[in-house]
Amino acid sequence: MIAKPSIPDVLTEPGAHIGRPARRVDGRLKVTGGAKYAAEFSTPGLAHGYIVSSTIARGRITRIDASAALALPGVLHVFTHENRPSLAWFDRKWKDEDAPKGSPFRPLYDAEIIHSLQPVALVVADSFELARYAARLVEVEYEAAPHRTDLHAHRDDTYTPGKDKGGFEPPPKPRGDADKALAEAEMTVDLEFTQATEHHNPMEMHASTVVHHEDGTLTVYDKTQGAQNSHTWICNVFDLPKSGVRVLSPFVGGAFGSGLRPQHQLFMAVLAATQLKRSVRVELSRPQMFSFGHRPETIQRVALGASRDGTLTALIHEAVQESSQNENYVEVVVNWSGQQYKCDNVRLDYKLCRLDVHTPLDQRAPGAATGVPAIEIAMDELAHKLGMDPIELRLKNYTDVDPNTGNPFSSKELRACFAQGAERFGWAGRNPTPRSMRDGRQLIGWGMAAGVWDAMQGQAVAKAKLGIDGKLVVGSATADIGTGTYTVMTQIAADILGLPLDDVAFHLGDSSLPMAPIEGGSWTVSSVGSAVKAACDRVRDRLVGLAIKMDDGPLAGIGNEEVILADGHLAARADPSRRVSITAVMRAAGLLTIEEEARSIPYYLARSRHTLATHSAVFAEVRVDEDLGTVQVTRVVSAVAAGRIINPKTAASQIMGAVVWGIGMALEEETLTDHTLGRYVNHDIAEYHIPVNADVHDIDVIFVEEHDDLVNPLGAKGVGEIGIVGVPAAISNAIFHATGVRVRDLPITVDKILSGLAGGRG
Missing domain, CATH: 3.30.365.10 (Aldehyde oxidase/xanthine dehydrogenase, molybdopterin binding domain)
Structure with a gap:
């Protein structure tokens, strides 16, 4: 239960919709199969690609023989590092919105193998089954090199990441002398925690369907948490005009980090489509879902010192986390401990260890889901040693600063x-x-x-278009990974303009829509929702302005703030019987639509203080x-x-x-x-x-x-x-x-x- x-x-007080438990506006589509995902879009002549993955973790490819696969009727091509076209390989072009510092992985770049399951070839055929079978016939020989994948074995071979990784907040400088305070504490715990590697396993596996049009333009259906991120990346890597590519991702079957960066199936699908001049789909198999980012393995030390009444006198939180050989993937693991509890002597430290793995990737609550459990288990252990209730210990060290x-x-x-x-x-x-x-x-x-x-909050833009029939369309290029974005944005817009939910449509998952950041980090409502509010506020202001200027209208002469919107009407707050419909207001003004666009910007001053x-x-x-x-x-x-x-x-x-x-x-x-x-x-x-x-x-x-x-x-x-x-x-x-x-x-x-x-x- x-x-x-x-x-x-x-x-529930602010309005008719915000704060109320509305059903998902996209719920019927999902339960009836009407919602289409990246691998479900089709087009005449669609070809299918299947990826061949490496069988070693480190080394070089010495030989690839695709002749047996190419001999099969219906096999169109086998792409490898030996025959791929020259592309914008330099690192800057390969950067995406969520890329850490370093050199991004570039599929089929050369013969070097830098992690197990690395894509080494793409077989393209008339059907998925044929492409999968033909991939088994591609012979790949390797010269293996010594690899390192064991974090525990290499935990002392670490480095401190710099401050130049976007979004990374390095640990604050030590305060007091945590080591001395720990040594002098009346009660201590000094513990080591390990967090295993975890992989994203959403129900929908990663896929990209690229529709190649006769004029050379592309429509790309991608599993992504940011259609515009994929769009920019495709245009940069393949040197395509922005107007020649449109990325759509109306529904995403789970992601929570796995769709933040363009994954290699997108590259493979666009590569095949542009080279073969035909539509191509590439979908990863379930085992291949383990071929890209993951929640990194982590080793942590948490040491706490306290007086016998439970007052914390020392706090040390150190973490060693894995990253790849080519990028500096970092997470905010230890900072939460310094923020959560009041203590005068604190030392926080975070280091990376390079392993022969794919670069890790944000996974639900990255850093916090790893670091917070460590400090919270340590606090429980300290409470047990002190004979205190775990809540009492936390309240003893509570802070509003x-x-x-x-x-x-x-x-x-x-x-x-x-x-x-x-x-x-x-x-x-x-x-x-x-x-x-x-x-x-x-x-x-x-x-x-x-x-x-x-x-958190990022910048976002939304567009709102109100029709004379009282129907509202709002759009922003955000995503809905199952979180309810369609629904809450509809509620925000409907609430501001006093419309039934059924009269509002929210559009997302389209690179041609107004700018929105990738959906992640719990900032979509804060970012895109604020933009939707701003755009709808502008529509409301224009509508109210027209209503109070109507000759002999029921709202003539009253102030803007005295007008309320509800049920498709504008009414006087003090006397709701004085009302006029949206349709009547727009007809009187000779308008078929009212359209506004607005950008939301974080409250930077508030956030700095x-x-x-x-x-x-x-x-x-x-x-x-x-x-x-x-x-x-x-x-x-x-x-x-x-x-x-x-x-x-x-x-x-x-x-x-x-x-x-x-x-x-x-x-x-x-x-x-x-x-x-x-x-x-x-x-x-x-x-x-x-x-x-x-x-x-x-x-x-x-x-x-x-x-x-x-x-x-x-x-x-x-x-x-x-x-x-x-x-x-x-x-x-x-x-x-x-x-x-x-x-x-x-x-x-x-x-x-x-x-x-x-x-x-x-």
Whole structure:
């Protein structure tokens, strides 16, 4: 059972739509199969490409023989580094909106192999089945070189990334003397945590369908979180005019980071289409979904010192994370610890280790989903040693000022998250002693953790067009990866102009629409939603201006602020009987449409003087079989403070999905590497374990009331990321409470629990 979210009444007050749990406007299309994804668009004469992947992790190709594949009727071409056309290979052209510093991977560039599963050839044929079969006939010989894929073996061979990576916020300078304070502390914990490599496994595999038109222009259907990012990248790499390429991505079957950068199937599809002068589709197989970015493996040290009353006196958080040989992929892993708790002596450090792997890639709450669990497990361990309640310890070190910057938070209702989450969960009934709660052979554990994520905003543009029939069309080139973007943007627009949701259409996923940033980082509502609000506000102002100037009109002479819009009409706030329809106003003005475009710009001054963040408190109940070591997460309560909630229904869905992913991080998700071969051994859904229905039980979402005038014009913060960050720690802490076994190596699998039970508790 999944409980309905608890929504404070204040959220429904601003208007008829914002704050109300509206159903997804695209829901019918999705459940009836009307929503089309990148690999479902077709065109006459469509050819199919299938990628040949490398079988070594490092070395060179010494020979490629495609003759057997080319001999098959219907095989059109086999592209390799030996016959690919000359393109804009230099690095600047290959940069995309989410690219880290370094040299981007360029498929089919030369004979060098830099990671396992690297694409080495593309077979193009009349049918997918033929292309897949022919790919098996392509013979590739290699000269293997020594590789390094084991982070633990090379953890001391690291470097500190520079500050020149866009979006990366280096750890702040140390404050106080954390090492001395730790040595002198009355109570300490000094722990090591590991987080396994995780791969994106969305339901929709990555695909690109490139329609080649007679005039040489291209229409590209791509699985992407930014149609304009893919569009710019295609034009740069293939030296094509912007007017000659249009990228469409109306529906995305899950992404959360995997679609931020153009993946190599896009390059392959465009390469084949432009060279063969025909339409081509390239779709990755499920094993090939492991051939690009991933959540990087991480080793962390968290050391805490405290006085006996629980006051933190020392905090050290260090992380070593993998990156590729060619790019500096970095995440904000350790900074959260310095921001979350008040402490005078803090040292935060972050280093990278180069491995022979593809460059890692943002995955839901990148950095925070790795770093926050480490500090939250450490806080739980410290609370246990002090004999304090875990919430009490967190409140003891609570801060309304960001210690990393000295700036106050624009809003922070974490105290309320603790209180409301604990009450809903029944935390007061917890016996703090490990192994004290059981049901027969089932050990019951309760754990909790706090969560934090940035409330970001980028620039975006939206266009709104109101017709004389009262129908509104709004557009911006953002994406909807299942988060509910279609719906919340429709709600924002309908709310401002007082229209029924059915009279508003929001367009996205089209590179020809007004500018929008890639959808990621929980900033789409903040960025694009603010642009939609601004564009619709302009339409409203024009409409109201026309209404109050109508000769003998019912609103003549009243002020702009005295007019309200509802049900397709404009009315006087003080006397709603004085009203006029949108159609009548536009007809009187001789207008068929009113069209406005607006750009949203972040509140830079507010952001320079405040820290903007979302917060959460997560409570988890687990049942651990004492004999088998199996774990069931039977209850989760997630209390979230994320400003103004535009749609409680889709927002709650985001938190629920994040909780499920957090269960996977805590208990199941792990990409296993055979370091002798440098290859992943479980690169499929059968062996790469993710939560299924039987793993998911009660999830209860609470949205804590939070008002924030500084975050953006809507007062809304994103919820896509905050729902996951505290979940792995809450589950880990619950397992310790149930068993007395502390596992600091995620995921917490049965063997680790049984090993702990066999070796003693604590």
